[in-house]
Amino acid sequence: MGLYIEAHIRADLDELWARTQDPAQHQRWDLRFTEIDYLPRVPGEPQHFRYATRVLPFLTVAGTGISAGEKERPDGTRTSALRFASPHPLSLLAEGSGYWRYVPVSDGVRFLTGYDYRPRWGGLGALADRFVLRPLMGWATAWSFDRLRLWLERGITPERARWNWLAEMTARALTAVGCAAGLSQGPVLDALSPAVAFLVPLLLVVALSLALFAPPLATTPAARRCLRTPPTRVTAPRVLGTLGRQS
Structure with missing residues (x-):
């Protein structure tokens, strides 16, 4: 698979399963989707669904x-797999497949x-995917x-977490801009006493460094907290092979 993301979540397995398998809850926390709806299920077939993503206002x-899951496995883990496709001509993402794994640990x-997925638009789409979409999809996941x-x-809640992130990013941006503007005021700093003229730029540099490099607040979601490279060699679950291709 082209993209790999892993999070260690200190929560009950059943609760995690519910908030990822219920479309109404899934669309609340997953930045990649604006809407997810299950379609009427045909007995004996995988679950079909429709999704929508607001790219611009x-x-x-x-x-x-289509998706399928294994809730009870001999090793205690759970698996969910899916295949998806978008016929929309403006969607760079044409079709793809993936899986979720739930691995219980002590805490x-x-x-x-x-x-992974296949981009459309030929060579131009491949470039746009490599340098724009794929890094963005990895970060968003x-x-x-x-x-x-x-x-x-x-x-x-996912809604509160989004506002926490927006507030922190805004505060960091305003701090960075203010510090940069302050550091650019050479003549003003020269007019101050030597001690103050030394201290003010130092404080501005410290504030700028904190705005740019300080870890995110504990209540703010951050992609950096997730593992982006598999610790060992991984393979797609067998249930993925039971799903037909989307077109």
């Missing part, structure tokens, strides 16, 4: 998919995903996993 791309669950973790561990 005036542009929403939609697609369909919670290792919740991990592996997925990791950020969403951490938002889910905050919901389960701390009771911070």
Whole structure:
């Protein structure tokens, strides 16, 4: 699989399963989707679903998919797999597949995903995917996993977590701009006493460094908290092979 994300979530396995398998709850924490709806299920067939993603305020791309899960496995883990496709001509993502794994550990669950997809638009699409979409998808998945973790561990709803992130990013940006502007005021600093002229730039540099490099607050979701490289060699679950291709 092209992308791999893993989060360690200190929560009950059943609760994690519910908040990832219920479309109404899934769409609340997953930044990649605006809407997820299960379609009427045909007995004996995998679950079909429809998804939509708001790319811009005036542009929403939609697609369909199929999924299947293994809730009871001999080793105590659980697995969910899916295939998906979007026929929308403006969707760079044409089709793909992936899985979620739920691995119980002593203090919670290792919740991990592996997925890959095929971009459209030929060579131009391949370049756009490599340098824009794929890094963005990796970040959005990791950020969403951490938002889910905050919901389960701390009771911070996905909506509150989003506002926490926006508030922190705004505060960091304003601090960085203010510090940069202050450091650029050479003539003003020269007019101050030597001690103050030395101390003010030092404080501005410290504040700028904190705004740019300080770890995110504990109540703010952050992609950096997730593992982005598999610790060992991983393979797609067998249940993925039972799902037909989407088109």
